[in-house]
Amino acid sequence: MKHIVALQAAVTATASDGEPTAAELDAIEREMPVIQAEVELLDALIMVLDRAPSQLDTRRIRRARRRVLAARRELTNKAATELAGGAA
Numbered sequence: 001m002k003h004i005v006a007l008q009a010a011v012t013a014t015a016s017d018g019e020p021t022a023a024e025l026d027a028i029e030r031e032m033p034v035i036q037a038e039v040e041l042l043d044a045l046i047m048v049l050d051r052a053p054s055q056l057d058t059r060r061i062r063r064a065r066r067r068v069l070a071a072r073r074e075l076t077n078k079a080a081t082e083l084a085g086g087a088a
Contacts, residue, residue: 034075037067 041064
């Protein structure tokens with residue numbers, strides 16, 4: 001009978017894999033405005049899950065969507081500028 005066993009090193013994460021690297025933390029920091037805007041949009045959408053949205057709710061959702069788009073645009077433009085070698 002042949003046993004199939006995964007190699008322990010391939011399955012178990014090493015101790016250094018538990019924490020994010022400095023590069024990962026920097027990436028999260030750069031994306032934080034987008035993350036916050038998306039959370040605000042989710043909050044606005046969650047508020048109207050169990051009821052019909054009022055005019056105020058509709059405006060809140062619309063503004064939140066605009067903030068998400070603006071934050072994504074800024075992040076994309078910043079990344080393109082950095083990639084092109086320009087000053088941020």
